[in-house]
Amino acid sequence: MAGLHETHSYPGMLIVVEGIDGSGKSTQLDLIRSWLIQEGYDVFFTEWNSSKLVKETTKLGKKRQILTPTTFCLIHCTDFSDRLQRTIIPPLQAGQIVLADRYVYTAFGRDAVRGVDRQWLRDLYHFAVRPDIAFYFSVPLEIAIQRIFRGRAALKYYEAGLDLGLSRDPADSFRKFQTRIVEEYERLVDEYGLVAVHGDHPIEKQQRRIRKIVMEHINRKKMKSNEDRKHEGQILWGGYPLTPEHRVTGAPDRP
Template identity: 25%
Template sequence: MNRGLFITVEGIEGAGKTTNLEFVRSVLQEQGMNVVTTREPGGTPLAEEIREMLLAPREEQVSAKAELLMMFAARAQHLEQKVMPLIKSGVHVLSDRFTDATYAYQGGGRGLSWDLIQRLENIVQEEFRPDLTLLLCVNPEVGIARARKRGALDRFEQEKLEFYIRVQDAYMKRVAESPERFCVINAQEPLEVIQPQIRQALLTKLSN
């Protein structure tokens, strides 16, 4: 049986990931693909519990390194229990965020060493990386404004604009490091402009 693809969708809050994840799923299904959607942090019961701890607003200052280790703890569980078994069985897995988000948020946003993140990435993932990453880019001010219209804010959504500017810059650094893996989309455009670009990126990947 052929190995499934691992496709990730990245972007800051308010970039439209939820809407476009569903679109990606529909395109893959139109092509007769068996696809499962998941998210990070999360994706399994244990990883979802870690997600709740990470996102919950709290009075205690959360150590950046503690946050990083929790992200990779959730990722290790997610990969072993869900992602890898599905991919090995031929199912395509579509994830709302993956390790690029860790470089962006804990590396760019929190200022942690990229070397430290890379070491953990290699321990947890070994050689495993996404086959395709769709990066939805939006001006941080626009993204934050969109996110704050949705209701109660989680711990990350409460961060200041400067944090999200650093996150966005880190995402673009990731693109520069692995341009062949990324498809960068201007998420401030209307969906009728964005989604044909996403469709083309998917069809190109599937034809390779």
């Protein structure tokens, strides 16, 4: 376990986006994904709270509204651990690029707002891999809220932070909850060296800046696109470089 303060030693690259709902992070990550694929990289994607193994339990807890700050935190950490072992680390070992929509910083923000001890959170997530780049999308709260309400019929109980008892009105509770999360994020920017992006700037302008930073990392790490690998004569199978001894006997060569 290298921890979040030490650079990982995998040949692959981990890029994460963070920010409150409506900060534009998912839009930007989608654009990065398409661009990297176009550039000939194999890209793997994972998002917060999406482990197939854990999802049902989280859903049950939310539906019955039985999650406490501790169990809310632990079930999300379980989910993260499963995705880390299954969908994040293997591509990193294979030298691929992994994009993550939200990462441990989401837990550090949300759970701290719910009153979970900050040091305990950091100890709990100690097994996480430090991202190569972590973008933080900062955006004025009103803009984020407008974006959220435009695309959604109603706010869910935990999403609105109604479990915190800040307000009975979901919209009002959401606003107060997000304000506190932003405060937590601001601390994390310094603590973990997150790269701040203005989520209210024009999409293209943000994207240009992000691409520049990503490209610098790709060059520095000497990441290889599929085209580079072909030139070097590596055999590609499903996008992975495979040495002859790893190949299934008799499997046809990839065209």
